Amino acid sequence: MQDKKTAPPVFRGQLIELDIKGLNNEGEGVGRFAGFTIFVPGTAPGDRVTASVLSLQKTYARALLRSVLLESPHRVAPPCNHYSTCGGCQLQHLAYAEQLRLKQQILANTLRRLGGLDLAVQPVLGMTDPWRYRNKAQVPVGSADGIVMAGFYAPRSHHIVNVASCHLQHPANDQAVAAVRETLQALAIPIYDEKSHTGLVRHILARTAFATGETLLVLVTNGHHLPERERLVKMICAKLDNLSGIVQNINIQRGNVILGAEDIPLWGLPYLEEKLGGLTFRVSPRSFLQVNTPQAEILYGKIKEYAALTGQETVFDLYCGTGTIALYLSQGAGKVVGVESVAAAVADARANATGNGITNAEFCKGRAEDVMPKLLAQGYQADVVVVDPPRKGCDAKLLTTLAKIRPARLIYVSCDPATLARDLRHLTDEGFAVREVQPVDMFPHTRHVETVVLITRVEK
Known part of the structure; x- marks a missing residue:
């Protein structure tokens, strides 16, 4: 039985009221209740909120935001309809200038806390337009009641949130993912099931070159045999105007690693070309390039x-x-x-x-x-x-x-x-x-x- 002197002052399911004072490394708001640290995702420093306790550890608890009683001056309305359910972003509810300030602060605090290094950290170099900047989308594929799902994982889970458009992705990546999802549905291609390790299509990977607008499309499959291969390729090509190529990547291993070691070109070139600093770079499915x-x-x-x-x-x-x-x-x-x-x-x-x-x-x-x-x-x-x-x-x-x-x-x-x-x-x-x-x-x-x-x- 836990000593009452050391027992946390909160319990699971408890509704609490607290002020958010900062952010942790996960982008979650940090507050204190009766001196005990509480992490609340989706909150901003300066918020006063109510939250229900979800989980308890010895030194902190994690809670679910229920209401914002007093809004932080840095809080903004997230433009994405999926923001509350998708785990891809953590800070859309914060003004961009405040995001940059907090990232600078979190970096300095981490260097001090984990490295014992008291270093001056320069202001973060931000973007003039901080949207639609990602050149790569890695989208898990699943199915629910016969409907093909393609999107991003909900926070702290492998539940797929079906996302039609991501505000961080180059528009061509959104279009490529949608084209594949529609084609998989139309041809009834088997979809991978993570729990049973059965089915075929696991992930859709789309990479788009900002210099040319061309997209390299990769289908990650749990095996080599791809049913309706020719029709699949033909239908995808009919939906997308600016493809550089389509590649099948084989990954038959369990786990969270997305890409396997084998690539099979299905159509076009097995790479795309991007320009940086006046140079042209060839990028293959498994090659690293800053996103x-x-x-x-x-x-x-x-x-x-x-x-x-x-x-x-x-x-x-x-x-x-x-x-x-x-x-x-x-x-x-x-x-x-x-x-x-x-x-x-x-x-x-x-x-x-x-x-x-x-x-x-x-x-x-x-x-x-x-x-x-x-x-x-x-x-x-x-x-x-x-x-x-x-x-x-x-x-x-x-x-x-x-x-x-x-x-x-x-x-x-x-x-x-x-x-x-x-x-x-x-x-x-x-x-x-x-x-x-x-x-x-x-x-x-x-x-x-x-x-x-x-x-x-x-x-x-």
Whole structure:
């Protein structure tokens, strides 16, 4: 039996009234009731609300917003009809300027709390028009009562919210998803069931190039056999004017990983081309590309500024994807070397170098933590290193290698403040100094923020 002295002052189902004082890393409002922390999604700092307690932990509770008694001056009406049920966005109810201010604050607090780093964080670089910016949609497919569902997961669940239009997506992505959904329904193509691991079509992936408006469409399937393949392709093509190609991706594994390792071209080209910084980039289904094309230009410009190249340096771009950063920096460097673990992305990077007439770039397949020591043993030098890891951050082995080679400038591009805090703590303990922390809003109206950090070695 729980000690009454330590028991939370609330219980499940209780209706409480509280003031919202801030946001947590999940984009949820934070308030206190009888000194106990309460997280309430959909609230804004400055709100006074009623909420019902949903779940309890030792140090906090999560509650469902019931009513707003007093509105924050920063609260706005979300334009999306699905906002209250879809889990894709967390901050549409906040004025955009306030979103940027809170992201700056959350980043600084995370670096201090998890990394023990009291760093000045620059104001977030936002967008002039923070809507319709996403070049990629990854949409789960399901069925309910014989109706094909395609949309996004509800918060903290795998329940699919059927979304006709997403205010963050390029309109062509919306059109592509709708065309596939209608065609799957018309042809009665089997839809994947996550619980039983049966059925066929699991996800729809659409990637659209802002430069051309062309869309690459990917159908992720739980097996190779695609019924009505020719009719399926013909019907989709009839609905969409600007397709670059249609690809089938095979994923027969259980779990949350969306794409499998095998791509089968069904029609057209198995890639599309996007332009960034005057360069043209080939992008395949599994290749990484920043999802916000307009802001990628801002992000890469900041990376170039931090690199401070004179034309002589050897630059390493680790976790390089399709080589966008490496090639963007190539004109100011003596040599650029990209390292990437996904074979298709490496092939794209090499094709991108050739297509843009860039001769001072090379790309290696493998994990950065494995490849980097081998290249250094072969005599490569590293004057400037850019790391752009996935959400889990850098491998500890790679951080140790970076500490040994001590590049003059290290530029860390992060999509997760928590792992950034961890890795910056490691690097500062190894003799590096953080010079500037610049967040860039790659994901308006969501809790996510991209950060680029300039790090230099401390001379002994």
